[in-house]
Amino acid sequence: MHWPIDMIVLTFVIFCAIAAITVRDLLATAILFGAYSFMMCLLWAVMGAVDVAFTEASVGAGVSTVFFVAAVFRTSRRTKD
């Protein structure tokens, strides 16, 4: 029995991307982008691109989420002056 795994996960990825641009909170956007990155890593692995999935796992899922959170944390919604 063959599963259309890539189609199902791609549906989740599109759902996550639409939610990430719809939600009105920067931290929630960063979290949704992290989930998007995790699922894109899974999708690259299912497609057979091992090294791309490796890079996505280490850079996209790990480091960029931390960078986005740090950027949200260091900025404020309104200007100081």
Added chain:
Amino acid sequence: MDDFLSLAVNIAYIGLLISFLSAIVRMVLGPTHADRVLALDLIGFVTISFIATYTISSGQTAFLDIAITLALVAFLGTVAFVKFMKTRLAQTHNQKEDESWKS
């Protein structure tokens, strides 16, 4: 691949897809940030187990390295969010204390 292993892999796929769906629903609907952070952690570990299951079903051991890398890296986002929320909570707590002291 014999029949029992194929059946086990299919059941694992069904469970992992249901887990993915429920975690994404909680992440999109989640009222607080803690719900979303926990859903992100769950999605990370479901991805790791999904890649491990796909390694079993495809028979190529090169995919297992991706699972190991994800397991090494998946906790970083959670730790960053927890540090963020701790600092933000301390700030709001201090502001409340200042306001109560002023009034």
